[in-house]
Each structure stands twice: as C-alpha cells, then as structure tokens.
Amino acid sequence: MSDWVSWAAIAAFVGAYALIISERIHRTAAALGGAGVMLALGAIDASGTFFDEHTGIDWNVIFLLMGMMAIVGVLRQTGVFEYVAIWAAKRARGKPFRVMAMLVVITALASALLDNVTTVLLIAPVTLLVCERLALPAAPFLIAEVLASNIGGAATLVGDPPNIIIASRGGLSFNDFLVNLAPLCAVLIVVLLALCRLMFRKIFVFDEVRAAEVMELEEREAIHDPRLLIQGLVVLALVVAGFVLHPVLHYEPSVVALLGAGLLIGISKVETREVLNEVEWPTLAFFAGLFVMVGALIKTGVIAHLSAALAAATGSNPLGQALLLLVGSAVLSGIVDNIPYVATMAPITADLVEASGGKSHVLWWALALGADLGGNATAVGASANVVVLGIAERNGARISFWQFTRYGLVVTAVTITLSALYLWLRYFV
Known part of the structure; x- marks a missing residue:
C-alpha cells in the first residue's frame, strides 16, 4: 500500500464520506462523485467496476432492491399497507411504544426469514401510515426498525448477505447459524426495545383523540383492489419461497426478485411506468457509487491491508482473536x-480458523456478529439503512446521517459489548 494511487484512493473515499456525513450535497451525488474520482485516478477500471465479482458493483444487491421495490410499488396500489397499519394501530390501542414494540418484533422475525433489505421495504410503508394515523414522527420508528432488521438478520444464514458469504467460506449450515446466533439475537431484540424506550421517550405521547379515531376505523375498507391484492400476495409468497429455497433451487435472490416483479407486472393491469416510478432510483445510484469506491479500496489493497493488520494484531490467543475480530469488524462495517x-475478510478468517483449531469456529461467529451488528453504527453501514433513508426522504420524513448515527452508535456499542460477553461465556468459559 505504498503507491500513490492507494493513498489517493483513501483520500477520495474519506472526502466522499465526509460529504455524505456533512450532507452539504446529496449523498447520491457524493457517492457518484467519489466513484468518478476513483475511476479517474485509475484505482479501479471499467472491468473492475462492472464485471469483477470481488471489486465491482454488486448487481445482485442492485437488482434485488429493484425487483422488490417494484413488487412493493404494485402492492401499495391495493391498500394492503394501510390495512396492516390500521390493524397494528388498533392492536396496540394507539399507544406509541406498543406500536413501536410490535413493529420492531415483526421486523426482527421477518428479517431472520427474509433478508433485512426485503423486510424494511415491506415494513416501511406500513410504518409511515401508522405514524400518519397517530400523528407521530415517523423517523424514530423507522430507525428502530432498521436497527431491528440488522439484529434479526444476524440470527440466520439468509437474514443478512454477509452471513451467506461466511457460510460458504466456513462450510456452515442454516442450523449452525440458528443454534449459535439466534439465542443471542433474541436477547438483543429485548435489549433494543429497552433502549428504544429510553432513546425515543419524548415521542411516546398518547393522543386519546387520535387513538379513538383509529379504533373506529375498519381496516377492510382500506383494500380497494382485492384482485390485485391476491395477485400481489401470491407472487410475494412465491418470491419468499424462492429466497428460503435458495440452497435447493440455487437461484440468486436478485433473480427471484426480478422474476417475481416481471410476473406481477405481466399478470396485473398496472402500468409499467407507474411501477417504475415507485423504484428508489437515487438509492440504487448511491449503492452503485458506494460499491465502486469500496471496490477501488479492495483493488488497491487498502481493505486487505487493514484486514491483515487486524488479523496479525490478534496473535495466537483464540479469545483475543475472537474479540478483536468482533470489535474490528463492527468498526469497519460501520464505515464501509x-x-x-466480509468478502475480503472471510479468506483471512478461514486461515485463522485453520491455524487455531480447538475453538476456531467462534471466529466465524465473531465475524458475523461484528459485520451484521456493526452495520447499525452509521447511516451507510448496511444496505437496509440506506434503503430506509431513501424511503423516508421520498415520503417527507427525512432522516439525516447524524440523526440515524447518534442512535445507531449507542445500539451498536451495547449489542457488541453483549456479543463479546456472549462469545466469552459460551465458547471460552
């Protein structure tokens, strides 16, 4: 990492990240500008940007998002989100914290079965409508759901994309994740609810008039296109089945989402233009720019250098390796x-696992927990975070980088600390 291109790439990344944090310009413009600088510097070329599996734009993520956004756009036209919003508000009797607790638990459970990005795409429209009905600020609810999605997604192999990479490298099964990580994630969701009660306590104001109005609503009246709803739910069920059966069918989630979107648009009478208008194109462009910038850091060896330094610093102590891998992964995953x-760190972890023996499997759980939970630290730490910020902005409930991050850092610090305690107690005591 001694050549000038590597240092220039670091400077470009830091500059773009600073602009994203400062919000002086839109985050999409900052990410695309940073990507352009990387290309101009020669830190990455066209081949590395568009075609390389390790350094290029992750088209699986882009097209998964696009396909699911299209499906959600069709479902939005049926009134189903308003139906669920009214149902949830009535079950919680209009009490804000009960509503948040219900949405957080639903999000965490769904994120364990689906991927966390798909979950927040489905739950965010419901949240916006619930908050509108109860005259509550949407931002705290959306932030709590994103945090829950990243915690819930850590529980299973399919819940968060990094887990799939880890499972592939470590030869780990769905049940391995379930047995080793799900118990901890269940505890962390309870802790998250307690933190939300403290962090957002000022917004939990019960409005008796609004609550009474909601209790009088009939949720069935919200459904204004039953036929389209049935078509949409059938396609969504097929898509979810495709996600869950990935180990058997070997179809990437992006392929399943695109097939589902194409099928739903084809069998329904919705206008294609209307569906495409529901796609969050600025969010997709932001991801593309971010992937190019991170790809340039991989191409120039910056991330590999950082990962190797992290691995070297652990020495031969298994507990030290696990804890440093956990904390280091959390810090780095909050930035990139x-x-x-994880794609860069997995081979290094595999070498550590092979060399250490004995309690070596704990290193995979440390990497998974650090990467998944560390994604909560900042607004750009995980895909779900960026997606929700885009949805919020589009619906007039803008969440700034620092608004998200000041809560995310607290939750990350607490959950990583508890994860360290869990790893120590379960695998070393």
Whole structure:
C-alpha cells in the first residue's frame, strides 16, 4: 500500500464520506462523485467496476432492491399497507411504544426469514401510515426498525448477505447459524426495545383523540383492489419461497426478485411506468457509487491491508482473536458496507480458523456478529439503512446521517459489548 494511487484512493473515499456525513450535497451525488474520482485516478477500471465479482458493483444487491421495490410499488396500489397499519394501530390501542414494540418484533422475525433489505421495504410503508394515523414522527420508528432488521438478520444464514458469504467460506449450515446466533439475537431484540424506550421517550405521547379515531376505523375498507391484492400476495409468497429455497433451487435472490416483479407486472393491469416510478432510483445510484469506491479500496489493497493488520494484531490467543475480530469488524462495517468487507475478510478468517483449531469456529461467529451488528453504527453501514433513508426522504420524513448515527452508535456499542460477553461465556468459559 505504498503507491500513490492507494493513498489517493483513501483520500477520495474519506472526502466522499465526509460529504455524505456533512450532507452539504446529496449523498447520491457524493457517492457518484467519489466513484468518478476513483475511476479517474485509475484505482479501479471499467472491468473492475462492472464485471469483477470481488471489486465491482454488486448487481445482485442492485437488482434485488429493484425487483422488490417494484413488487412493493404494485402492492401499495391495493391498500394492503394501510390495512396492516390500521390493524397494528388498533392492536396496540394507539399507544406509541406498543406500536413501536410490535413493529420492531415483526421486523426482527421477518428479517431472520427474509433478508433485512426485503423486510424494511415491506415494513416501511406500513410504518409511515401508522405514524400518519397517530400523528407521530415517523423517523424514530423507522430507525428502530432498521436497527431491528440488522439484529434479526444476524440470527440466520439468509437474514443478512454477509452471513451467506461466511457460510460458504466456513462450510456452515442454516442450523449452525440458528443454534449459535439466534439465542443471542433474541436477547438483543429485548435489549433494543429497552433502549428504544429510553432513546425515543419524548415521542411516546398518547393522543386519546387520535387513538379513538383509529379504533373506529375498519381496516377492510382500506383494500380497494382485492384482485390485485391476491395477485400481489401470491407472487410475494412465491418470491419468499424462492429466497428460503435458495440452497435447493440455487437461484440468486436478485433473480427471484426480478422474476417475481416481471410476473406481477405481466399478470396485473398496472402500468409499467407507474411501477417504475415507485423504484428508489437515487438509492440504487448511491449503492452503485458506494460499491465502486469500496471496490477501488479492495483493488488497491487498502481493505486487505487493514484486514491483515487486524488479523496479525490478534496473535495466537483464540479469545483475543475472537474479540478483536468482533470489535474490528463492527468498526469497519460501520464505515464501509459490510458485504464487501466480509468478502475480503472471510479468506483471512478461514486461515485463522485453520491455524487455531480447538475453538476456531467462534471466529466465524465473531465475524458475523461484528459485520451484521456493526452495520447499525452509521447511516451507510448496511444496505437496509440506506434503503430506509431513501424511503423516508421520498415520503417527507427525512432522516439525516447524524440523526440515524447518534442512535445507531449507542445500539451498536451495547449489542457488541453483549456479543463479546456472549462469545466469552459460551465458547471460552
């Protein structure tokens, strides 16, 4: 990492990240500008940007998002999100914290079965409508759901994309993740609810008039296109089945999402233009720019250098390796997207596992927890975070980088601390 291109790439990344944090310009413009600088510097070329599996734009993420956004756009036209919003508000009797607790638990459970990005795409429209009905600020609810999605996604092999990479490298099964990580994630969701009660306590104001109005609503009246709803739910069920059966069918989630979107648009009478208008194109462009910038850091060896330094610093102590891997992964995943980070770190972890023996499997759990939970630290730490910020902005409930991050850092610090305690107690005591 001694050549000038590597240092220039670091400077370009830091500059773009600073602009994203400062919000002086839109985050999409900052990410695309940073990507352009990387290309101009020669830190990455066209081949590395568009075609390289390790350094290029992750088209699986882009097209998964696009396909699911299209499906959600069709479902939005049926009134189903308003139906669920009214149902949830009535079950919680209009009490804000009960509503948040319900949405957080639903999000965490769904994120364990689906991927966390798909979950927040489905739950965010419901949240916006619930908050509108109860005259509550949407931002705290959306932030709590994103945090829950990243915690819930850590529980299973399919819950978060980094877990799929880890499972492939470590030869780990769905049940391995379930047995080793799900118990901890269940505890962390309870802790998250307690933190939300403290962090957002000022917004939990019960409005008796609004609550009474909601209790009088009939949710069935919200459904204004039953036929389209049935078509949409059938296609969504097929898509979910495709996600769950990935180990058997070997179709990438992006392919399943695109097939589902194409099928739904084909069998329904919705206008294609209307569906495409529901796609969050600025969010997709932001991801593309971020992938190019991180790809350039991988190409120039910056991330590999950082990962190797992290691995070297652990020495031969298994507990020290696990804890440093956990904390280091959390820090780095809060700065760069956790997918390319894990893709880079997985081979190094595999070497450590092979060399250490004995309690070596704990290193995979340390990497998974650090990457998944560390994604909560900042607004750009995980894909779900960026997606929700885009949805919020589009619906007039803008969440700034620092608004998200000041809560995300607290939750990350607490959950990583508890994860360290869990790893120590379960695997070393």
